[in-house]
Amino acid sequence: MPIPEFVVALRAKIGHDPLPLSGVIAVVLDERGRVLLVRRSDTGEWALTTGCLEPGEQPAEGARREVFEETGVVVEAERLLSVEALELSTAPNGDQVHWLAIGFRCRPVAGTARVNDDESVEVGWFAPDSVPPLPAHQARCLALARAGDGDPWFAGSR
Template identity: 55%
Template sequence: MATPDFIKDLRAFAGHRLLLLPGVTAVVLDDDDRVLLMRRVDDGRWALIGGIAEPGEQPAVTAVREVREETGVECVAERVVMVEAQPEPVTYPNGDQCQYTDIVFRCRATGGEARVNDDEALDVGWFPVDALPKLHESQLFRIKQARADEPTWFSTTPSH
């Protein structure tokens, strides 16, 4: 997983201390209501596509960029599905700590061929909603919210 240069610069000052970072997740659907997933290099699990916004980058632009970079699929962001602060910080093997605020977008595929397009994915594929591979519960919730005709979901429960 490539760490963005601006985070490397921050780490030079912050060391392994906790960084709060803006993240996005894209729930990409095609015309057959299939979901685009990637199997991650870092843990081998299937997941939705996501990443960290670059400084000054609009979150919807980040979602579209991450999908293209990681899977080769072109898409458009249709709406914000949910906004959620990750409940607990993540500590990476090198000791770096991060906590993400994630903006989840429902995206519609517009072109391209689903393929492994960078070093972050072992595999990429389209999956019918009733035949998804094993996914983390939070990923399933994001897919459910993206397919529902509901207002943007957000938590009103304090994290601590």
């Protein structure tokens, strides 16, 4: 996975120490209720589209950018799903990250789903009953997106 230049610059100063970063999770649902997933090139697992926000980037714009970069699908962010601080994670190179994950429900408006960068090896639409296992925070975002219009979820809210 390409590391954003601003993270490379910060890592030059702090090494592998924990770094707080903001990221987005995009739940893209089409008119048939299918969800867009990517098979990650780093783990081989299926996942929702995720990514790191650039400095000063608005979260909804970051979600739109990440979906297009990874899948070639142009989306519109419809609503906020969740805001969650994830557990400390460690990348294969030893970098530690405290992610603040911001989830959005999105709908496709243009484009055809395809592998569009080196972050994924496969892209596909999945019916609700055929979604492979997802990390807990991503499964929660998917459930919130499918539940319709409700309040955003955050730790301690429900």
